[in-house]
Amino acid sequence: MDFTLTEEQIKLKAKARDFAIREVLPVARKYDESEEFPMPVIKKAWEEKLLNLGIPKEYGGQGYGLLDACLVVEEISSACPGMATSIFDNNLGAEPIVIGGNDEQKERILGELVNEFKLIAFATSEPTMGSDVAGMKCRAEKDGDEYILNGAKFWITNGGYADYITVFATEDPEKKHKGIGAFIVDTKTEGVKLGKHIPKLGQRSSNTVAVALKNVRIPKENVLAKPGRGFVLGMQTFAHTRPAIGAFCVGCARSAMEYSIDYAQKREAFGRPIANYQVIQEKIANMYKDIEAARLLTHKAAWEADQGLDNNMSSAISKAFASDVAMNVTTEAVQIYGGYGYLRTYPVEKLFRDAKLYQIYEGTSEIQRIIISRFAMKKYEHAMPSVFKRDRA
Structure with a gap:
């Protein structure tokens, strides 16, 4: 290793x-x-x-x-x-x-x-559907060798400026994941309407829009996955990209830590730098150890993907852990800065706002924990014998 x-x-x-x-x-x-x-x-x-x-x-x-x-x-x-x-x-x-x-x-x-x-964007989420990908309602109706898309997509990153969007839609919402297909949509196609930027708490420089699809005709050559095959493709995509979200989190948290160290070494209280106080040292130590752990989990998930291994579990773990680290570290950074941390003129305020999104997009922290718990309870191989199978005689 x-x-x-x-x-x-x-x-x-x-x-x-x-x-x-x-x-x-x-x-x-x-x-x-x-x-x-x-x-x-x-x-x-x-x-x-x-x-x-x-x-x-x-x-x-x-x-x-x-x-x-x-x-x-x-x-x-x-x-x-x-x-x-x-x-x-x-x-x-x-x-x-x-x-x-x-x-x-x-x-x-x-x-x-x-x-x-x-630019090419990615679209699974809808106004009433996020992590529940199988619950999408955007329709894909077969018409000969082509498909006609009708519906709306939401939270589409770069959507307002994208030349293409990979859109996931279903031939029948009642079929859940078995009805989902994937399509390459040229945004210049008739019936595609790109919405205005949606104002957000953080990551405000990242364009986020709604995309409306009205009788959008998809030619045969742009059918990426026929209905029934799209759900698996979407899940494979998430498994391959979630480690990068972990890396986003590490970068965000790392900067918050660096800014905190710099401030703590220069800011004085009661006659000495606040970095000399054990309570601040504990915060910095927790930041550093958690960032290191988040990076290792992220790199492991990415390495597994590069080796062609199933990284669904490691991706969920890295995303859940690293996003919590980013939120915790940026929160502590604001606390170390005190009143200055609450000002827009200092960088930790922005990082604090930016970090929150990591616990939400590309599968919420709760969804990642559902994935992890299902594995732990159903697939994980236990080493210890069950206490209910021991001979109690």
Whole structure:
């Protein structure tokens, strides 16, 4: 077992850190205040090959694994979680094509994303459905070799600026997961209406919209998964992208910790720096140990995905744990800053707002715990014999 990064990974991490400090951090507050989409920053990420990290080399991409992507997004998230979400969203939108697309779809769509600056979003959530993917109501009606989509999608990251959206819809809501299919939707198609940006508490630089689909005709070549096959594709996609959410959390928490250490070493109370007080040292120690643990869980989940292993459980664990760490660390950072931590002019206030979303999107913390508990109670192999099977004579 080797936890050492390769030389290539070390260089990639350094490249991402340089990009984060040079391009993201200086404008993070500006985009948070204005809630504008940071298109210049996203385009710069594409130019510097930090977008579309997971596209295979045979389709023109760099062929980075999920662990590589986690190294990149941790650094970008440390500068601005919202922009990190929007930069990684192309990976999320393209992943169903990478996993389940045919050669023609991969060459056409993935090749286009590599060669041109284009955005692709991902759409499962709806106004009345989030983590319960099998409960979607957006309809996909078969018409010959084509499908016609009708319905609405909600919480779509980058949706207002996307050129393509991978949309999941059902042929019949009564069929639950057995009726779900997946489709590549060109947003210029007649009947596609992209909504206005939805104001949010945090990650305000990340564009979030509703998407309305009215009699949107999907040609045969854009059918990604026929009804009945889409649910599994969606779950595979989440398993491959959730570790990156863990990396977002680590980056966000890491910055909050660093800002806390810097402040605690300079802020004096009762004649000495507050860093000298044991109560502050305990907070910093808890931050550091939890961030390290979150990173290890995240890297394990990403490594399993890269090895072709089933990482559904490790993804759920890393996402649940790391999102709690991000929320806890940013909360403690605000506490260390005291009144200044509550001001918008200090960075920990923004990180605190940004962190909350991690416990909600890509499967809530509660959903992750349901996944974990089901495994623990039904699939986990116990070493200890049951007390109810012992001979009590």
